[in-house]
Amino acid sequence: MELTSEKILSLQDLTMNFNGNFVLRGIDLDVYRGQIIGYIGPNGAGKSTTLKIMLGLVDGYGGNVEIFGEDIKKSDHAYKRKIGYVPENAEIYENLSAAEYLSFMGELYGMDREAAENKAERLMAEFNMEDVLHTRISSFSKGMRQKVIIISSLLHDPDLIFLDEPLSGLDANSVMVIKDILEKLVKQGKTIFYSSHIMDVVEKISSRIVLLKDGRIAADGTFEELRKANEKGSLEDIFNQLTGFDEHKNTAERFVSIISEGDSHA
Numbered sequence: 614m615e616l617t618s619e620k621i622l623s624l625q626d627l628t629m630n631f632n633g634n635f636v637l638r639g640i641d642l643d644v645y646r647g648q649i650i651g652y653i654g655p656n657g658a659g660k661s662t663t664l665k666i667m668l669g670l671v672d673g674y675g676g677n678v679e680i681f682g683e684d685i686k687k688s689d690h691a692y693k694r695k696i697g698y699v700p701e702n703a704e705i706y707e708n709l710s711a712a713e714y715l716s717f718m719g720e721l722y723g724m725d726r727e728a729a730e731n732k733a734e735r736l737m738a739e740f741n742m743e744d745v746l747h748t749r750i751s752s753f754s755k756g757m758r759q760k761v762i763i764i765s766s767l768l769h770d771p772d773l774i775f776l777d778e779p780l781s782g783l784d785a786n787s788v789m790v791i792k793d794i795l796e797k798l799v800k801q802g803k804t805i806f807y808s809s810h811i812m813d814v815v816e817k818i819s820s821r822i823v824l825l826k827d828g829r830i831a832a833d834g835t836f837e838e839l840r841k842a843n844e845k846g847s848l849e850d851i852f853n854q855l856t857g858f859d860e861h862k863n864t865a866e867r868f869v870s871i872i873s874e875g876d877s878h879a
């Protein structure tokens with residue numbers, strides 16, 4: 614695994630419980646500049662919770678989180694200006710136009726209004742959305758909203774980017790563009806934490822894959838390293854193997870047979 618010397622992010626014995634239910638049971642992870650971490654795991658494994666803790670959105674965790682070398686509990690939140698975030702289910706101000714929303718977000722991140730407006734306009738044009746720059750977001754399709762959210766997470770040129778299922782709703786052309794954008798950002802020295810269930814994309818873009826299971830890291834390495842350590846071929850196969858899931862055929866069969874049962878009330 615290629616490591617540069619600069620540690621961007623460090624989780625030390627990170628734990629989290631909600632009402633006594635442990636979601637994270639001791640995560641240790643050091644991330645270095647220029648890595649794309651594919652952060653994967655079954656539904657409910659605690660991926661979004663980890664991201665939210667790192668963003669300072671969730672309190673009450675155990676252990677330590679250091680970002681850019683500072684303990685986030687002791688830092689003054691200035692570190693957040695160097696972070697970009699695409700949440701899994703973003704709430705977006707529907708009644709604003711894309712231009713208004715993006716310049717507002719840019720200003721929140723400390724940008725000058727004019728610079729934010731100018732950059733937003735050019736980035737919207739790159740996604741072929743120049744015609745809807747001044748249109749209310751409420752009329753946008755899911756994919757168009759997602760593009761606005763992606764632009765808003767990158768507008769301020771962050772050093773560390775958290776992406777939680779960022780390709781949701783995007784068409785195949787847009788997915789290709791986003792993958793290339795991420796590759797280029799990493800080449801510029803940005804660090805990316807990428808959480809998704811789309812295994813073939815994670816397999817292709819990640820320089821390192823971290824698999825979370827039962828609140829612990831169950832695998833950590835490059836795709837090649839994971840493949841060597843496991844019998845199966847694709848990341849999807851490795852995921853199923855490591856999470857102990859070999860029931861997909863039986864589950865599908867039972868599911869379909871329940872659907873096709875006659876309705877006794879009909």
Ligand SMILES: Nc1ncnc2c1ncn2[C@@H]1O[C@H](COP(=O)(O)OP(=O)(O)OP(=O)(O)O)[C@@H](O)[C@H]1O
Pocket residue numbers: 631636654655656657658659660661662663701
């Ligand atoms: N604010 C909260 N209050 C109570 N329980 C929570 C809260 N946030 C998360 N949880 C629980 O923590 C567990 C992990 O949730 P989380 O959203 O981190 O999982 P995830 O790995 O991102 O899942 P998915 O792949 O489905 O998005 C789940 O059981 C969830 O119900």
